[in-house]
Amino acid sequence: MSDEERNIAGYNGLTRVEPTLPSEFYLDADHYERELRKIWYRNWLYVCRASELRGPRAFSVFEIGSQEILILRDQNEELRAFHNTCRHRGSVLMREPKGRLPGSRITCPYHCWAYDLQGKLQRTPTPSEQGDFDKADYSLYDVAVRDWNGFVFIHLEPENAQPLEESFNGSHLLDNWPLADLALGHTYEKILHCNWKVFWENFNECLHCPSVHKELSEVVPLYKQHLMEVQDDPEWEAHQRSGDKRYKQGLAEGKETWSKNGSACAAYFPDLNEEEIARGHTYCETVPSGFIVGHVDYVRVLRLRPLGPETTEIHVQWFFREESLADPAFDASGVVDFGQRVIDEDGAVAELNQKGLRSIRHKHGALMAEEYAVHDFHVWVLEQLG
Template sequence: MSCSHEHESLLVTSPNKSAQAVADALEKHPITFSLPQQFYSDADVFQVEMEQIFYKEWLFVGITGEIPDNGNFITLDIGDNPITVIRDQNGEVRAFHNTCRHRGSKICLVKQGKVPKLVCPYHQWTYELDGNLLFAGTEMGDDFDKNDYGLHKVNCRVAGGYIFVSLSENPTNIDGFFDDLTHYLEPYDLDNCKVAVESTLIEDANWKLVIENNRECYHCSGNHPELLNTLLEWDDTEDPRASDEFKAQVAAKQAMWEAEGIPYKHVSHGHGLRNRIVRMPLLEGTVSMTIDGKAGCKKLMGRIKNPDLGSMRILHLPNSWSHAMGDHLIAFQVIPLGAQKTQVTTKWIVHKDAVEGVDYDVAQLRQVWDATNVQDRTLAENNQKGINSKAYQPGPYSTTFEFGVVNFIDWFSHTMQSNIKASAEKS
C-alpha cells in the first residue's frame, strides 16, 4: 500500500480550518502506516490534538493511596490547564481547576501536599475542600455573593483506586472500563497503598511516539535486556507468535489464579482496544519485574497471598499503562508538553505498611524500569529525529509484531475525527 499523501501540507489558517484539515488528513491515511510527518512535529497539529483528545477524554492522574486523608492533594498541568485533585472534608475525591475565582492565580503551588483549606497565595481567598468559597474579605462589598465564586469543577472518577479526570463538560462514557478496572484492581486495595518512589522523564519526542513504542515489543530483544529477564512479550494466547509452551504456562497459571479469586481474563473496551486489561504470566520461575525476578516487596498488596500473579497489564488511552504484580504495581502516566516534548511519570506502588529498607529496597524495586525507561526515551527521541528529516515518509507497521500500534493509530484516528466532527456540529 502506498502513502502518496505523506508530504501533503495541512495548510493551517485558523483553529477551525486547522482541525478540519487534521480530520481530512486522517480520513485519507491508512491505519497500517505510521502517521504523516506533521502529526509528530507540527505545533498546530499538536494543539488540535490537545483540544480534541487531552481536553476531552478521560485521563489517568493518580492513585487514591496518594491522597489518603482529607485535605491531601496532588496537582498536574494538562496543557495550559492546572488541575488539583483533592480528598475533600467528607473523604470524597474531587478535582478542580487550580485557578482562583478572584483573578485567576494558581492556588496549589506544589506537586503534592495536605491543607485544611484551599487558600490562594495571591489575595488569600479561601475555599473549602469541596471547592466552595468561604472567605474573600470585606473588600468585595455588600453585594458580593460567595456562592457565585466556587472553584470550577473538573469531572472526576475513581475506579479501583485509579483516579481519572476529564476536562470535558460531557466526557466520553467509558463506564464499562471503569467497572472492569474496579473488579480487576480489587485485590490490590489501592486505598491502602503508597508510592514507594517515582520518576519523571522529559522526552524530546511527540507523545504518540511514546505510546507507539509502548504498544509493541518488536524492539524489546534488541533494546531491553533488563526487562526481558522477566517479561514475556506476548499478552494474549491468540497472538500468532505465541508458542505452545506459553499457552500451557498460561493455562496452568490461570487455574491457580482462579482458585485464589484473582481476576485474569482479557477484557477490552472501545475503538481500537483503547482500554484493555489482561493478566499474563512472567517468565517461568520469576514473580516480579525486578532484576532477579524475585519479589521486590516482602509485604504483598491488598488481600494478595501469592506473589506469583504474573503481570496484570492495564492500558488506558491516551495516557497510561500499568503492570500490577503480587508485590507491587507500576503505573505510567504520559502528559504531552509540546509537539516534540512529552513527560513520562512512573510510580512504583506498594502496600502502605511496607517499610523501606525492611520490606523493600528502592534501588532494587526501580532498577528494571529505570533502565527500560531510559532506553525507551532514547528510542523515542531517535525516532523523532528521524521523522523530522525531509526524507521521512510513513512506513508500514507489521500487523503481527506491531498490531498494538495499529490498534492505537486506529483509536487515535477515529477519536480525532469523531471529536472534530462533534465540535464542528456544536459550533
C-alpha cells in the same frame, strides 16, 4: 504467507500493511494543541496517589497542557477539583504546587474573592455588590475527580465524562491485587524528548524487545520472539500444541517477577490466581495517561504527561505492601533497577524514533503484522480527533 494462511482463528496480527499516523502529528505545534483539546482535556487522567493528598485542606495543582487544575480535600476529606482560575477576572488561585490551605476558604491572591472548599463563592471585597450580582453564578469551574482504588483521576469535562472504568482496557484486570492498600516505595521521573504518542506506540509492540530489552527478553520468553501475546504468532496453535517453551505465555521457568534475578522481593499477593502468577505481569492501561501493572510482589504505575510536541514527562511509581516497606530487611532494588532499565531502554529508542520523524521525506511509515495494537492506538487517536 498468504492472507488465507494468516487468517487463522484467534490470530491477532495485522493481515495487511497499515500506514502509521502522519509525521506532522508528532511535530506540529498546532496539531499538538488539537490533541490537547480533543484528547487530553477530554479523557480521564491519572494524577497521583490518594495518599499524596492526606487530610482535610490538602491540595495539589496538576498541570496538563496549558490547564492548571486544583485538587483538594474538603473539610470532610472528600476530593474536589477545580480549574485553578478565579471567576472574577481570571487570576490563578493557588500559586504553590502543593500544600495545605490555611483555612476553609480558597482566597484569590488578586482581589480576594473567597470560595468555600466546594467551590462556591462566599465573599467579594466590594461593599457595593450590584443588585444583579448573584454569588451563586460564580462558583469555581469544576473538574471531575475520582479515587479509584487509591489512584486519583480527573476529567476536565465533567459533563461529558464517560465512567472512569470504561477508560481502562479492563478495570477488573487487577481485582485480585490489593491496590487500595499499597504504599509508595519508589518514584522515578524522566523527561523524554519525544511526542507522547511515540511512547504509546513503543508500549504497544514487542518487535523491539529482543534487540532493545535483552534482560527482559530472558524473563519473558514471548518477548524474545517479538511477541506480546501467544496469539500474535501466526503459528500459535501449533506452537501451543507442541508445548514449545519459546512460545509460552508468561514468565520463563524459574522466574517469579520482573526483577534483576527474576526473584520476587516479597511474598506474593494472596488473592492472585494461578494464571496471574504464571503470567507474571498484568497490564491495565488507561489511554492517554498511563498504565498500572500488577506483578506477584509489587505494582508499578506509569503516568504520562505531554509537555510539548516533542517532549513528554514520564512519572513511575512502585507500590508495595506497607509491612514490606516497614521491614528493615526489605530490599526492592532488584525490581526497581530492573524496571528503570526497561524504561530507559524504551526512552532511548523513543527519542531515536522522534528524531528520525523530522525527516522532510518521511510522511508516514508502515506497520508490520505484530503491530496490531499500535494500529488500534492510531485508530483510537483518529477517532478522538474526529
